[in-house]
Amino acid sequence: MARVVVDVMLKPEILDPQGQAVQRALPRLGFDGIADVRQGKRFELDVEGPVDDAALARIHEMAETFLANTVIEDFTVKVES
Template identity: 70%
Template sequence: MPKVVVDVMPKPEILDPQGKAVLGALPRLGFDGVVDVRQGKRFELEVAGEVTDEVLARVREMAGTLLSNPVIEDFTVHVDAGDPA
């Protein structure tokens, strides 16, 4: 079945305390060189049939209505190409 992915991230102007906590923990765990972390959400939707423009439009509607809070979050929608191997 085809899979459509919705990635949801806080808008750049919104504080991200979870991302800041991860950023603070990385050097303590020996991971250097990271200058910023933003934490978001990923939704994978398996859809019946072919992924058409209409299906993608419907997923964008879902993302804007239920999967994200458009006041504080942005989202992107793309079709998962599957495992390249």
């Protein structure tokens, strides 16, 4: 079964308090040299049938209408080998 990954991240101009919390905690934990952290969501979809252009268009629409809030979030759709 083919796997398609949808990554959803806050747009760069949107404040990311989760990512900031992680970034600020790192030096305390002994990890330096990380200038910025952004935290987002990863969806792994197991797709029945072939992942052709029609299936990808459907998944794109699904991501746009349901998985991501496109007012504040960007998303990418990738087929995993």
